[in-house]
Amino acid sequence: MSATLDARVVVRRNGFVLDVELTAQPGEVVGVLGPNGAGKSTLLRALAGLQPLTGGRLALGGRVLDEPSTAVFVPPAVRPVGLVFQDYRLFPHLDALDNVAFGPRARGVRRPAARATAGDLLRRLGLEGLEHRRPAELSGGQAQRVALARALAVDPGLLLLDEPLAALDARTRLEVRSRLREHLRGVDAPVLVVTHDPLEAMVLADRLVVLEGGRVVQEGTPLQVARRPATQYVARLVGLNLWSGRLVGTGVVELEGGGRVTGTLDPGSGAREGDAVLAAVSPSAVVLSTAAPGPTSARNVWPGTVEGVELLTDRVRVEVGGPPHAFVDVTPAAVAELGLHPGQPVWLSAKATETDVYPAQNRTAAQG
Numbered sequence: 001m002s003a004t005l006d007a008r009v010v011v012r013r014n015g016f017v018l019d020v021e022l023t024a025q026p027g028e029v030v031g032v033l034g035p036n037g038a039g040k041s042t043l044l045r046a047l048a049g050l051q052p053l054t055g056g057r058l059a060l061g062g063r064v065l066d067e068p069s070t071a072v073f074v075p076p077a078v079r080p081v082g083l084v085f086q087d088y089r090l091f092p093h094l095d096a097l098d099n100v101a102f103g104p105r106a107r108g109v110r111r112p113a114a115r116a117t118a119g120d121l122l123r124r125l126g127l128e129g130l131e132h133r134r135p136a137e138l139s140g141g142q143a144q145r146v147a148l149a150r151a152l153a154v155d156p157g158l159l160l161l162d163e164p165l166a167a168l169d170a171r172t173r174l175e176v177r178s179r180l181r182e183h184l185r186g187v188d189a190p191v192l193v194v195t196h197d198p199l200e201a202m203v204l205a206d207r208l209v210v211l212e213g214g215r216v217v218q219e220g221t222p223l224q225v226a227r228r229p230a231t232q233y234v235a236r237l238v239g240l241n242l243w244s245g246r247l248v249g250t251g252v253v254e255l256e257g258g259g260r261v262t263g264t265l266d267p268g269s270g271a272r273e274g275d276a277v278l279a280a281v282s283p284s285a286v287v288l289s290t291a292a293p294g295p296t297s298a299r300n301v302w303p304g305t306v307e308g309v310e311l312l313t314d315r316v317r318v319e320v321g322g323p324p325h326a327f328v329d330v331t332p333a334a335v336a337e338l339g340l341h342p343g344q345p346v347w348l349s350a351k352a353t354e355t356d357v358y359p360a361q362n363r364t365a366a367q368g
């Protein structure tokens with residue numbers, strides 16, 4: 001079935017308000033990212049019908065599934081929605097084939113036809129030969145594919161996946177992630193993948209929707225989001241320094257927390273003097289020194305104090321209080337040579353060409 005998802009999901013509960021507009025095309029994979037408590041699960045549950053809307057409207061292919069104002073509510077069991085739970089929730093007493101055949105059976109398809117559909121799906125997902133294994137006899141990655149097959153068996157108009165790789169160990173996750181990406185590419189329905197893992201979202205999704213506090217704070221392709229984070233949360237996820245302020249000259253930003261930075265502003269961005277803008281720079285593009293740098297080509301030079309030193313896999317990330325506050329990546333050798341420690345005064349510099357300046361309201365920009 002191929003249908004467009006068109007929803008405004010409003011759920012009010014115990015002081016928490018989720019209010020999200022969401023559209024997705026057949027074949028499009030949308031990654032929903034957000035910190036704990038942002039409302040990701042609530043959104044997923046609302047789309048599946050496990051959490052009724054308190055406002056708004058949910059339509060799939062023009063058919064209304066939930067609309068409180070008109071008292072329309074299609075119960076989850078008969079919704080054309082496939083859901084893959086984080087822990088898969090396969091029936092332990094049924095083999096893979098009957099787990100997958102369950103959905104069509106529950107919708108009235110006769111056993112031989114339901115099993116034939118299930119067999120086809122298991123083959124498509126590379127599980128031929130495992131039809132008669134029970135969940136306990138499958139690896140994590142195989143169980144995940146059975147859960148995906150089960151969700152696809154009802155030919156869903158919308159496919160939802162909740163943290164699809166969370167139950168796997170780190171080593172398996174890498175392999176399963178690329179396979180899952182291929183499988184999701186072949187689905188002829190809008191697909192929503194909820195995750196708090198940015199890498200998972202970037203790899204699996206065509207488009208990202210970032211939720212914070214029940215609202216969409218950013219939307220765009222993985223590349224747009226990674227290059228131009230709209231909030232501190234997103235900046236942390238994609239590993240960039242992000243400062244907000246106002247544009248006071250060509251590429252010059254007066255920062256909210258004090259100080260100025262000069263960056264590169266895309267002339268097509270439409271930003272004018274006085275506009276709220278963001279400046280982003282990679283921690284690897286900031287240079288740290290213990291003495292004031294002499295003449296330098298870097299337009300941004302400022303003093304700060306080391307607040308923390310953290311070893312990443314191959315680099316050391318130094319947190320420096322400003323203003324502006326910054327994360328700086330240095331080599332482990334540099335930490336030793338410079339004797340970096342908390343409380344130490346240092347100098348930072350960053351080139352204007354490495355500092356990206358863009359309008360703060362980039363939700364609409366990212367959609368274009």
Ligand SMILES: Nc1ncnc2c1ncn2[C@@H]1O[C@H](COP(=O)(O)OP(=O)(O)OP(=O)(O)O)[C@@H](O)[C@H]1O
Nearest residue numbers: 013014016034035036037038039040041042043196
């Ligand atoms: N069953 C519930 N009853 C009442 N409030 C709830 C319930 N489940 C979640 N909440 C609240 O709703 C808000 C959104 O929670 P939700 O689980 O949707 O966030 P999330 O983004 O999925 O978070 P996480 O990444 O931690 O799973 C939170 O404030 C949470 O405390």
